[in-house]
Amino acid sequence: xxxxxxxxxxxxxxxxxxxxxxxxxxxxxxxxxxxxxxxxxxxxxxxxxxxxxxxxxxxxxxxxxxxxxxxxxxxxxxxxxxxxxxxxxxxxxxxxxxxxxxxxxxxxxxxxxxxxxxxxxxxxxxxxxxxxxxxxxxxxxxxxxxxxxxxxxxxxxxxxxxxxxxxxxxxxxxxxxxxxxxxxxxxxxxxxxxxxxxxxxxxxxxxxxxxxxxxxxxxxxxxxxxxxxxxxxxxxxxxxxxxxxxxxxxxxxxxx
Numbered sequence: 001x002x003x004x005x006x007x008x009x010x011x012x013x014x015x016x017x018x019x020x021x022x023x024x025x026x027x028x029x030x031x032x033x034x035x036x037x038x039x040x041x042x043x044x045x046x047x048x049x050x051x052x053x054x055x056x057x058x059x060x061x062x063x064x065x066x067x068x069x070x071x072x073x074x075x076x077x078x079x080x081x082x083x084x085x086x087x088x089x090x091x092x093x094x095x096x097x098x099x100x101x102x103x104x105x106x107x108x109x110x111x112x113x114x115x116x117x118x119x120x121x122x123x124x125x126x127x128x129x130x131x132x133x134x135x136x137x138x139x140x141x142x143x144x145x146x147x148x149x150x151x152x153x154x155x156x157x158x159x160x161x162x163x164x165x166x167x168x169x170x171x172x173x174x175x176x177x178x179x180x181x182x183x184x185x186x187x188x189x190x191x192x193x194x195x196x197x198x199x200x201x202x203x204x205x206x207x208x209x210x211x212x213x214x215x216x217x218x219x220x221x222x223x224x225x226x227x228x229x230x231x232x233x234x235x236x237x238x239x240x241x242x243x244x245x246x247x248x249x250x251x252x253x254x255x256x
Contacts, residue, residue, distance in 0.1 A: 011093060013086050014050045014248060015066075018075050020094050026076055027104045033073070034114070034167040034194045040073035041182035041195035044098035047081050047223070047245045048237055049175055054248040061148050065176035068183035076101070080220035085249045099201040099211065102170065106205065109133055109168075115193075117164040119143065119157055119181070120172035121202050128206035139164045147177040157181045162190045169195040172202050 010017040021029065026042075033040045045053075053069060056062075069075070076096040077083060086093040106129075113135035118126050126140035141160045147153045158181060161169055169191075171178035178197035185191045203209040211217075212225035227238045 011086070011091055013089070013091055013093060014082070014245075014252060015053045016045050016050070016069060016075050018045075018077050018093055020092070021074075021076060021096060022094055023096050023100060023104060026074070026096050026101055027108065029074060030101070030105060030168075030194050030196070031108070036194075037192050038189070039185050039191040039193060039195065041179075041186060041197065042074040042076065042101075043069060043072045043179055043182075043197045044076055044078040044096075044101070044199070045069075045082070046079040047242050050079075050082060050248060051241050051244045052176060055244065061176055061180065064180050064183070068176070068179040071183055071186060072179070073186075080217070081223075081245070084220065085245070089249070089253060097217075098196070098198040099204050102196065102198050102201040103205055105168070106132055109136065114168070115139075115164065115166040116168045116170065117141070117161055117166040118170050118172060118202065119161065119178075120174075121170075122208070125172070125202045125206045125208060129202070137166075139166065143173060147173055148180065154181050154184060158184050158188065158191075161185055161195070162188070165192055167193045169193060170202060171195055171197045172199065174199060 011020050030042065053066060077093045078096070078098050080095050083093045083095050110133060115137040116129065116133065118129060118138065118140045120143065122142065123140065126138060130138045141157065143153055143157055147157065162185070171182060175197065182195040182197060185195065200209060204211040210229065212222040216222055216225050223238050223242065227234050
C-alpha cells in the first residue's frame with residue numbers, strides 16, 4: 001500500500017497507527033497483496049498487545065516489538081474494548097477481529113487455489129485447512145516454545161517461510177513472537193505474500209477451541225468467555241495484565 005493511502009486511513013491510538021478499514025476492505029487488501037512479489041504483514045492488536053507495547057521493561061524483545069509494530073503494513077483493531085476507549089478519546093476505530101478476517105479469507109479462498117503456510121498450531125489445524133482449502137498447498141511448522149527469546153527459533157521460522165514462498169502466512173504463535181518474526185522476514189526481503197499475526201484464530205475456526213457467542217462478542221465480553229474456558233492459562237493475562245490498559249489510556253488522555 002502506498003504511503004499516501006496509509007496516511008489517509010491511519011488513526012493513532014495507544015502507540016498503534018490503526019488502519020481504519022472495514023472487514024471487506026481488509027480482506028481485499030490481503031488478497032491483493034498476497035499476489036505480490038514482496039512480503040508484507042498484518043498485525044491485529046487487542047488489549048494484551050496494547051499493554052505489551054505501552055509498558056516499559058528491560059527485556060530486549062520490547063524494543064524489537066515496538067519496531068515490528070511501527071513497520072507493519074496493515075494494523076487493524078481486534079478489540080471492542082480498545083474501540084470504546086478510543087471513542088472516549090474522541091477517536092473512531094473500526095473493529096475488525098483477526099478471527100473474522102481469517103474466516104472471510106478462508107471462505108473466499110475455498111473456490112480458488114494458492115499456497116498457505118501455517119506457523120504454530122497443531123497438526124489438526126493444518127489438516128482442517130487442507131480439508132477446507134483442497135486446491136491449496138498447505139505447509140505447517142510447529143516451532144518450539146520460547147520463540148520470543150530464542151533468535152535461533154526465529155531464524156528457523158523465517159527460513160521455513162522463505163522456503164515456502166506462500167501467498168498467505170498465518171502466524172499462530174502469539175504475541176510478540178509473531179510480530180518479531182514477521183518483521184524479520186520483511187527486513188530480509190526473501191519471502192513474499194502476506195503474513196497475518198492472528199493468534200488463536202485457526203483454533204477457533206477449526207473447532208479446536210470454542211469462541212465466545214456473538215452476544216458476548218458484541219458486548220466486549222469475549223475476554224470473559226476465554227477466561228472461563230481456560231482459567232489456569234489466562235487468569236494472569238485478563239485479571240492482572242489486561243486492566244493496565246486503562247492506566248495507559250488515562251496517561252495518554254492529557255496529551256490530547
